[in-house]
Amino acid sequence: MRSGRAAIGFWLGAFFGLAAALVTIAFTVAGAPGNLHGAINITAALYGAWVLGWLCGPILTGSSDETLQPEHFRLLPLSNRQLAYGLAAASFAGVAVVVNLLAFSGLVFLAAQYGMVPALFAVVGVILQLIFVVLLARAMTGWIGAAMRSRRGRDLGVLLAGLLGLAYYPLNLLIGSVGPTLRDAPDAVATALRVAPSGWAPYAVEAAADGNWLLAVLPLLGLGLLSLLLWQAWATLLGRRLTTPPAPAAEVRANGETGLLERTLPSTPIGAVVGKELRTWWRDSRRRATLLPLLLIGFVLPIFIAIQNDNSQIIPFAGSFVVWLAAMAGANLYGFDGTAVWQTIVTPSAARADVRGRVLAWLLLVAPVALLASLVLPGVLGQTRMYPWGLATLPVLLGVGAGAVVFLSTYAPYPLPPQRGNPFAASGNPGCAKILLQLGVGLGQLVACAPVLVILGIGAVRDNSFIMWSALPVGIGLGLAAGLLGVNLATKRLETRGPELLDAVKPR
Template sequence: MTASGPPPFPGAAPAPLAPAAPVPARGGSITPVFVRLKLAVIRNGLRQSRGRTAGWAVGVAFAMLYALGLGAGMIALRGSHYAPAATVTLAVVLGLGWAVMPLFFFGGDDTLDPTRLSMLPLRPRPLMTALLTSSLVGVGPLFTLLVSTGAMIAVAHGAAATAVAVPVVALLLLTCVALSRAVAAANTRLLTSRRGRDLALLSGLFVAVGAQLVNLGVSSLSSDGGLHRVTSIASVLRWIPPAPAVDAVRSTGRGAYGLAAVQLLYALAALAVILRWWYRSLVRLMVSPDASTLQAADVPTGGAARSGWPGRVAGLFPARLVGGRTGTVMERQFHYLWRDPRSRAALATGLAVGLLLPLVAVVQHGTVYQCLWAAGLLGMQMYNQFGTDGSAFWTVAATISTRRDAALELRGRALTLVGIAVPYVTVVTVGAALLLGRLDALAETLGLSFAFLGALTGTGTYASVRFPYAVPQQNAFGNAAPGQGGLVALNVFGGTLSGAVFCLPVLALSVLLHHTGHQGLSWTVLPVGVVYGTAVGAAALRFTAPRLLDRLPEILAVVGKG
């Protein structure tokens, strides 16, 4: 270290210090940096494994083929009376899809989390520009561009409409991308918390419900007057952003320039509101404290406050009505179903889809026998009972020393599922029978449902002991540890098939009554199904209990890999 001169005297003014390094000039754009960062994220993600690269390539190929097909379908509607209704509906669907996308892909796309940039000296407005530009890089924006281009061709008639259609495509794309970013920024605290991970686990439920809603929509369109109903609905949808921008092209083609101007201004105002919402969310994320920095005293404490009604039900119902080890196991399982995100998501999916499929039958005037789905989806929850325990299964294994202990452990787990499934299946079946006007088939359907539920409970008990597999605890979207996908398929398909086979005697009784003209005796299927399902489940528990005692080390070794 060298000195430039003698130290200053007391009271003397300090000598000016020369900067150690040149200060970079301000005003440089960070947008190219973010675009390169987005490309690097995509490239590095594909480098993780060849399987991931192949899956990404196949997914992109299917997405592009679907986009081209959808765009071609929109172009084929050019000149049709239903083209305007189809384009505004498509615009609303695209906006909705971009809005809910962060709920599914937030954890898998690091660029959606703006808090990762909170330590950098970035201002919100340049950050918004950079993020918005980088968001235009990817498969989603290309998909939206292709589909929206086809929609514009379908409704653009004349030079003026064509001139308006070009900026409308850009406006539609910007609105969708900005909406996705705004939703992600507004829900960052939630999506990075435990509740956000729980929400991510429910994505399968959203997909299943959405698929059934699409099925209902397609069926409605296929029926008489379906397209006329879409036209009437489109009169409302055309005022839901970003649809006004799309409808402005049609208005321009008709010569309604005043209406087109109003619709474009409305779409621009909606985009401005979205950008303002995004800006305020970014500012709040940059300056507000994280939940982890809050004082512990501000967080409500006490087990009673956190447990709520599930804890009270788990504490009162099993232990007091059943008693013994079985009641204790049921209490533990009820707590797991409420507190464990994966178990709760699986149960919620079974309950929702089990209700949705009979609802589809009611809407489409189907059959009451579709209520068997409710019993089947809940009965499948019995499979791989120990996989969700993970390495903590040793605490259960340490308490099992006799065949009776093993039998009570399995009985408690089975009764937990049956205690949820039986009243649920009953309510769903009774409701569907009332709505369909098939009270004559109510007893028969309930008997088949209970027999199927008992068969799946029995086969699921045996499969949990004989074919367990680990469930990854870190990966919220994985349902099995690497290398155990075959066991998952064996449990799902083999279990469903074996459950159906065990249910054949009750099904044969139902078919026999119908073919011999004794439909009046179909009510006998209910008591037979109840007794048969109970007998199959009890026999499976008795048969599996000694095998659980013998296989405790093997089960612990397998499920502990998660």
């Protein structure tokens, strides 16, 4: 926790989490005087947003905390229930739990304005709500990890991860748009907020304030029972994780037949690397879990942002956004390989083909999705005049992104933990210097678009379509130059510092 991604994530998470908790308390207490019904509406909606964050957080951030792994305790004489007790207790150690406890405590301040008994119900409700969200997150990540033990489960899990990550933004958008009217929400909306488990604790306080003791006790009993069921489900999933061996990545061809990929790619060292990388991206659940959800989110998220802000002019840049996210996701290629990189290091003249093959494979995965977003979305949403903006910036981002992927993979590699059942488990620790390098390269991707944007701006001011479309060849030239520069730097680094790279990606 002194350096690297862990420390940065801890302090940034603590700061923003504390700010969100204080905002939650403020909104919870603000609607209390004279309108308990409206205040409970707001509180139930806020609790729903926090529950959604616990569900989607591991997917959106690409990691879940598995500092203590069940495999660490495989040889101890512990039953699945005993192991679930211990790991559940350990799940409550961390800044996220403290922040959520602070956010949920707003219910106590709200209830205290209506008497001691509602405040006591609020205290119990806050504790049960905290237990519920922690166990819900654990059960969800445990289910994804169990699903990833099979080939079909891995595909389903990655698809679910992308959809779950996408669900966060529209639901958060819905809460944000409905939020200002929650105090005087219709009865149907108020009932829906209270029926969801996130609204049971606030409803218990409302019932206690009205003197309905039975209706106040039942939601709390429901939260306790639901938490117990989640814990039991998690214990079962832990047992399956420890006893079920992972399925093979894919069926291995034994008859010597060649597939479409082999017939399409050239029989050269670069072609061999491209084929190997494409198969690895497709078969390795951890790689798919890193890239595919971000491709889906990058494709759809600009649509939600445009709808929220009533501004569809950002739609043409959806393809560029896809590339930017994908470049950050693929910035540790040799870390994914681990010590297998020694085969490249000891093979004479293999560095050049390896770097180029990895770049081409990354482009074959990312470029079609980005190009589809840039060509289809503006036309569908009636922004055809913005085509020069999206198509001229896309090749710059593709070139810079491709160069950045191999550049960061050789200049800022870091080890990844051993493959586990859950591909969303927390990744390695690159260190502060390497994180700053990653952020610098990510910013450089945007800066590289400046000449293209200047040309586009001049064309837009003069209303000259020829000037605007002339930015496209400039963007292609900049993208090629940036990609070649990144490839050459990465090749030289791999040739001269191969042993250092091997040491950097070796699991500790």
